[in-house]
Amino acid sequence: MAKVFEDFVATALAEAWSSRPGGTWPQYPTTLDEEGDITMKVDVVHTVDGRPRIVADAKYKLESASGRYPNADHYQMLAYCTALRVPIGWLVYASGSQGTRSRHVRETGVEIIEYPLNLDVAPNELLEQMAELATGAWQSASVAAR
Numbered sequence: 349m350a351k352v353f354e355d356f357v358a359t360a361l362a363e364a365w366s367s368r369p370g371g372t373w374p375q376y377p378t379t380l381d382e383e384g385d386i387t388m389k390v391d392v393v394h395t396v397d398g399r400p401r402i403v404a405d406a407k408y409k410l411e412s413a414s415g416r417y418p419n420a421d422h423y424q425m426l427a428y429c430t431a432l433r434v435p436i437g438w439l440v441y442a443s444g445s446q447g448t449r450s451r452h453v454r455e456t457g458v459e460i461i462e463y464p465l466n467l468d469v470a471p472n473e474l475l476e477q478m479a480e481l482a483t484g485a486w487q488s489a490s491v492a493a494r
């Protein structure tokens with residue numbers, strides 16, 4: 349199911365941004381280190397003029413009983429944002445009771461946004477959630493690029 353969720357998020361975001369400048373790339377290949385030895389494939393990257401502007405990672409995970417997601421997800425997104433020089437990263441979760449939450453990583457200028465979806469809705473409502481995510485990410489990236 350994790351792969352299905354990941355593919356859905358990538359496809360829905362690509363379709364939502366299809367009328368915007370640039371292109372959306374699933375499984376965007378990059379490296380963490382300058383030598384190119386530590387490879388990464390980012391679930392979704394939207395580029396404009398060849399530069400990454402939006403980074404999203406789909407997580408088919410549930411929050412803990414205390415309403416938190418695994419720290420490792422945030423570390424991974426921080427690595428993506430750092431390597432791609434993107435100030436905002438989106439963690440798209442399959443569910444969550446806390447709503448959208450922003451995490452500002454100390455001393456970095458990187459913001460990680462937890463964006464839980466509600467999968468227990470009709471397909472058109474799920475696509476509306478994805479459209480809202482796409483719009484929010486686009487607006488955030490536009491502000492950050494200024």
